[in-house]
Amino acid sequence: MEDAAGSSADAGDGLGGVRLVDYCGVLANSAWPRTPVARRALLHRFEILRPQCMTHAPFLAVLGALWLEEGEPAQAMVWLERSLMLQPEQLGAQADHALALAALGETAARDALAQQWAHRADVPPALLQRLNQRPVAKSSDQPGGGGQSATPANTVDGWVFYSEASALSGYESNLSYSPRLNELTLTPPNEPPVTLSVSSRPRRGAALVTEQSGQLAYSPRQGMIVQAGVQGSIRHAPSESSTDWHHIQVVGAVSQQWDLWRGGLQASVTQVGGALSEAYQLARFGVSVDREAIGCGIRLTIEGENRKHEQTASQDGRTVGALWSQQCPLPGNNWVWGFALRRSVDSPVDPSRPGGVQRQTSLGLRLAGALNGRYRLELGWRSGLVTDSAGYNVLIRDGAIRRLNQHQFSLELARSLQLSWMQGAEGLIQVTAARQLSNLPIFPYTGVSVYGGLRWRW
Template identity: 25%
Template sequence: MSVKQSHTAASPRQALMGIVGLLACALAHGQTPALVTEPQAASCPAGFAPLPPTDAEAQRAALRRAQTHSLLCENRADYHAHLGALLLALNQAAQAANSLEKSLLLNPEQPGTQLDFAHALALLGETASAQQIVNQVSARPDIHPSLRQWLLDTSGDRPAALSKWSWAQLLQTTAGHETNLSSATHANAITLFLSNGPVLVPLDDGSKPQSGAGLKNLLAVQGQSPAGGPDLRLTMALQTRQAAGVPENHMAAVSATYVEPFKAGQLHVRWDGHHFHRNNSFTYQDQGLTLQYHFAPWTMPCKWRTSLGSADQTYTSSSNLNGRFTQVRLEGSCKHTDQTETHWGIGTGHDRAQATQRPGGDKKRQDWTIRHERLVGKVSTQAWLRQTILQDSERFSPLLGDLVNRSTRIDWGTGAWWPVAPQWSAGLDVESTSQKSSNALLNIKNLSIYAGLRWTSK
């Protein structure tokens, strides 16, 4: 059934939410009307109601019935569209977005489901993505002219709730153990090339890795500008780590992003700043701009982005290490129908020294990363792996002879978080770092295990 036919069969939905007022008309889903049937022993119902009930209690009852079909109807696009519409009617935007996206993974040709998905994204603050979906639906050749005009006319309408900045917060505290709290070298000795010949110099115990217990605290805040205006996004994070016998670590990160729809994708202009401080021993900070283009060259489930960025790196206690890092990256993310997501990225960059006497001179860097996330029941799990190769252009120091550093670092991690109460979850994170270098001073290993509590609010 075409969108044109659907529009003649029913009137537009009355709830105008998000940036578009997005619920267009009764049968914009392009689905055949059918009543929800009672669950059968071994099969999924033949069809689902294209619209949720108008009464809240009836909506909750319909949601309970629909959830009993989750196993039988896992591969049915109309089931996930129906489930998403019910969740959206009950103002459960995040869960609705997941169900609606799963429906579109199974069948992308559902204009009504696309509008519901855009509605959910708008409620979650993804206004640029929501507007882009509405534009795609409006451009369909089979859409009724009056419905197209209605979508265009109402794209600026929004309730007062979306006329303010929206914020999400995360607070996390974990306790655990690390095998190398100060990121010390694993080398026992180094060879120095002096005027009278090479000399083997053993390292003292204070330079060796120290294991022990640690306490980490993390505060993160994300903000989204009001719908209908410029799409601005802010992110702020502060993390501390305390451990007996080593300096306390502090890390702060701030980013601001402007998003603009462009052709079939989105342009992101982002400013980032980072500050790392280890009490009385080390301070590092950087800031820079990145230009990204987000696009989906084919249909879902995969989205891609390319980026070009540059950042000034400053070491306040060792200015001869300062540099400017420029990189290009290609990244992607794929959502699958089994409630999993895969994210990956590859990049290459050049760290140009700002001082001629910097040890190692200019540096080249290549890296790749992959992360896989999965929801198992209500448990959120993830695993990730990253490799970074850093190559100096000059020898590190005359005391080390003609040695030119080449380091390969492999990081991996895994974690699982269980919901224990509304907005609260308990979890465990395991991370490992292993760096091997032609310079023995840069051989580093660390294994950390932390467990704790997380609070989130949106």
């Protein structure tokens, strides 16, 4: 089963399950600094990547807010106005823009906005309170200010570092993605069908998943970002240790910005292994073009993949595909939605591979946003269709051509823990439900997993 399930598992994910960090988005979602020194450290990180994030509206909105807190309303105005030109519906940026005008002596916009929002149910009370604040004092007048500058530990000479680790425990109803079968009918050529009694049941049980990644970015010149990263993850099921697996991936990329356009190259090498499945390696390369349009980020990627198994060379394959993805903000709030459409063809290295050429199509949908100041919700749905070009096995339904319909739903609820000694930590609940349908009886499966634990980003 691995030739189908493995080759299509990443459908809709571009160049793999692990993607290089979108540093503009990561910084835009940073926890708000609690001290002037921490604020200047974050501002320093923003200024390093500002040339590459000039079309990222949330990034520019936070940059303006940081300058406003520093007591520089004129500087804040530059980035807040640009942010609102890209995404006019941002409530936080609208409030900061009005406050910046008030700090410069033009209070009419602040007062008008406060009156306009007074009876709107979608405006958080804290945002209304901010509109009635006094102008921000100069940073040198703030406690602990004094005009000092600080460089964060993960920013060195223009290099920006990003790390993430998570530890989750939970339960899976199908640890090995096995079918549920009581009997199997074989169809030998020129002979009557033979029905065999079999016993195939999903393995279920508790499991632990740990993951760690580290990434860095550097800007050698304006508009260019060079990135590299490594990620590893392990799953261990104490009662079903034969289903354990491990995964490690190394990724590199370079991108260049030209006004509203960005072009990029990305490459990755992935190693996947486990007791039940044969280890295999994926080498991927992609070329992408991005553009900001009507507040949305749009990307087209052309990618290629070479898959090599450790022992069974007949399962090796080469894939060529195209991915169209788009992410847009929802009007009037800080939620975003997106989709990814992928089409690919997986050609076998060995012509005798069961099923021959695989044609894969998948569609992924995503919705993510903040429920309030400390909770964040992300929902995802992915559906895919895999069709072979030749019969899979003459002993199964007279060599019928295999078709797979794959569906997966995911939910992640995160809560910021706001720990002074562990900034960037959050509690997690993750729920995933997967189902694969097929016209051949050995391929269908269903599985549900529920995990909870801790994730730390720094």
